[in-house]
Amino acid sequence: MADTTQRTAPEAPKPVPTNTEEVKMSETDRDFYSKQRRSRSIAMALALGAVVVVFYVVSLIQGPGILSRPY
Amino acid sequence: MSLTDATSDAANPSLAGPLENLREAGLSTASARDYINLLKPRVMSLVVFTALAGLIAAPGALHPFVALTAVLCIAIGAGASGALNMWYDADIDAVMGRTALRPIPSGAVTPRQALGFGILLSVGSVGVLGLLVNWQSAAMLAFTIFFYVNIYTMWLKRSTPQNIVIGGLAGAFPPAIGWLAVTGSLALEPILMVLIIFMWTPPHFWALAILKEEDYGRAGVPMLPNVAGDKVTRQQILLYSVLLAPLAVLPAFLGYAGVLYALVTVAGGVGFIQHALRLSRAGDIPARNKAAGKLFGFSILYLFAVFAVMLGEDIVERLTGFALAMPTALTFVVGG
Numbered sequence: 001m002a003d004t005t006q007r008t009a010p011e012a013p014k015p016v017p018t019n020t021e022e023v024k025m026s027e028t029d030r031d032f033y034s035k036q037r038r039s040r041s042i043a044m045a046l047a048l049g050a051v052v053v054v055f056y057v058v059s060l061i062q063g064p065g066i067l068s069r070p071y
Numbered sequence: 072m073s074l075t076d077a078t079s080d081a082a083n084p085s086l087a088g089p090l091e092n093l094r095e096a097g098l099s100t101a102s103a104r105d106y107i108n109l110l111k112p113r114v115m116s117l118v119v120f121t122a123l124a125g126l127i128a129a130p131g132a133l134h135p136f137v138a139l140t141a142v143l144c145i146a147i148g149a150g151a152s153g154a155l156n157m158w159y160d161a162d163i164d165a166v167m168g169r170t171a172l173r174p175i176p177s178g179a180v181t182p183r184q185a186l187g188f189g190i191l192l193s194v195g196s197v198g199v200l201g202l203l204v205n206w207q208s209a210a211m212l213a214f215t216i217f218f219y220v221n222i223y224t225m226w227l228k229r230s231t232p233q234n235i236v237i238g239g240l241a242g243a244f245p246p247a248i249g250w251l252a253v254t255g256s257l258a259l260e261p262i263l264m265v266l267i268i269f270m271w272t273p274p275h276f277w278a279l280a281i282l283k284e285e286d287y288g289r290a291g292v293p294m295l296p297n298v299a300g301d302k303v304t305r306q307q308i309l310l311y312s313v314l315l316a317p318l319a320v321l322p323a324f325l326g327y328a329g330v331l332y333a334l335v336t337v338a339g340g341v342g343f344i345q346h347a348l349r350l351s352r353a354g355d356i357p358a359r360n361k362a363a364g365k366l367f368g369f370s371i372l373y374l375f376a377v378f379a380v381m382l383g384e385d386i387v388e389r390l391t392g393f394a395l396a397m398p399t400a401l402t403f404v405v406g407g
Contacts, residue, residue, distance in 0.1 A: 025093070033093055036102045043103035051199070054140055058203045061134045 094178065105179040106188060109157055110150030117374070118149040118245045121268060124378045125249030125261050127385045128327070133253045137204060141252040144200035145245055148212045151192035152219040152241070158185040159224050167286040189220075200252070208251035215244040229291070232298040235280075239272030240265075260327045263318075264381075270315040271374050274308040274347060278367040281305075281350075282360055301359070305351040308366070312347035316340025319377055326402045328381055329395045335380045339373045346370075 025033065093100050122145045126138055133141070157164065157175055161182055164170035174180040180188075193216050201209030223238030231237075246264035247257060280287060280294040281304060287294045296304045319340055323333035346369050350362040388394040396402075 029093060033098060033100065036100055039103040040099075040101065040106070043106065051195075054143070054199070054203070057136055058140055061136055062203075 099181075099184065100178075101174065101180045101184065105174040108174050109154040109180060109185055109188060110147075110192075111153035111157075112150075114153060114242075115146050115150050118242070119146045120375070120382075121264070121378055122146075122245035122249035124382045124385075125246030125264055126252055127249075127382055127389070128246075128260060128264075129250040129253035131253050133204075138252070141200060141204045141208065141249065144196045144204070144209075145212060145248050145252075147192050148196035148200070148216055149245070151189050151196060152216045154185050154189035154192065155216075155220045156224045158182050158189060159220070160228070161185075163290040163292060166290045167283070169283060169286060204252045205255050207255045208248050211244065211248045211251050215241050215248065218244075229293070232293050232295040234293070235276040236273050239269055239276070242272060243268035259325070260322065263322050263325070263327070264378075267315070267319050267377065268374070270311055270318055271370065273311045274315070274343075275367065275370040275374075277304050277308050278350070278363045278370065281363040282367070305347075305353075305359075309344075309347040309351045312343050316344055322381070323397050324402055326397065328397075329384045330397055331395060332377075332380045332384055333397060335376055339376055342369060343373055 119142055122142055126133070126141060157173055160170075161173075161175040164173050165176035170176065175182055175185055193213075197209050197213045197216070200212055219238070219241035223234065223241055227234040227238050243265045246268070247261045250261035250264075251257065277295055280296050281301065284294070284296045284301075288297050295307060299307075316336075317340065319336040320333060322328040323330070323336065343366075346362070346366040350359065350366050353359040353362040384394065
């Protein structure tokens with residue numbers, strides 16, 4: 001017996017935009033989004049910079065034997 | 072939680088509409104502050120403080136910058152476990168008034184972002200601590216994160232009223248990590264520090280659980296007041312307070328701390344037991360809640376005072392060589 005019930009195709013997942021230009025945003029949205037993104041970028045830059053400084057200074061303190069441990 | 076801790080959109084309801092549009096478009100609306108809130112900064116400050124106490128008390132010398140690196144790694148490791156805890160408990164946090172404004176339930180950070188952030192910081196903090204300080208302390212930090220996330224958050228928290236008793240160990244480990252960063256091995260002194268925080272945790276959290284009983288009930292978290300009732304909880308608080316008070320004094324009598332520490336812990340211990348007694352005898356609900364609130368506040372002050380004096384005595388001794396030690400007749404010699 002033929003299936004008379006209508007089948008709908010599963011909804012395809014919504015593609016995530018790769019470029020913020022693809023998303024329609026009001027001026028307020030865009031300002032807010034940029035501000036949030038800037039704060040994340042600054043925090044990430046500071047964190048990465050801190051890691052570099054920490055590795056550099058500890059390397060100077062511990063000397064060339066920094067990676068050779070007795071344990 | 073104060074408004075200053077609130078995440079960006081929760082603190083500014085006028086942005087809720089535009090934020091929804093941005094989130095639906097798959098764009099992150101989290102600020103750096105939202106990610107900082109994921110690290111539970113208040114818990115982190117306690118971890119830093121107690122880890123520093125262990126680090127300073129440990130015999131031996133560590134270059135100040137390496138010590139700073141160790142404390143930073145321990146703090147970030149603690150923050151990472153907080154982020155992973157928020158990722159797993161997002162459903163509970165959403166229905167509890169105390170936690171509803173956290174970054175995930177408020178929608179500022181997605182669970183996936185929190186998970187990625189937590190894993191990245193866990194691996195990073197353990198790796199850096201191991202590479203730059205030593206692998207013993209790194210292993211202990213890794214175990215602490217594992218214990219807090221897997222044993223406490225994923226298993227105990229939702230399954231037993233003893234959740235914070237056993238899970239409290241994770242919050243008690245930082246002094247041992249600090250000690251390990253200097254010496255590479257454990258001794259009785261850091262174990263005592265761990266035990267003090269371990270014994271302090273149940274009365275501290277159960278006082279809060281009494282105040283937030285409805286919240287925990289709504290979230291389905293089996294805290295002791297919800298499962299065993301108010302009377303049993305108050306008895307248990309008193310029991311742990313009576314055990315904590317002499318335990319906290321013990322380092323002075325074992326020669327690990329001085330007279331000032333002994334005085335502060337004796338006075339603090341008496342105060343702690345008094346608050347617990349008042350709570351156990353409180354009659355009606357308002358009186359009970361008032362006593363529980365006072366005990367909760369006092370417990371924070373108590374732990375801060377205990378570790379501040381311990382830290383202060385060690386710093387003074389290191390800088391000046393002066394230590395106001397307990398009279399020899401009152402101390403018990405342990406080991407060599």
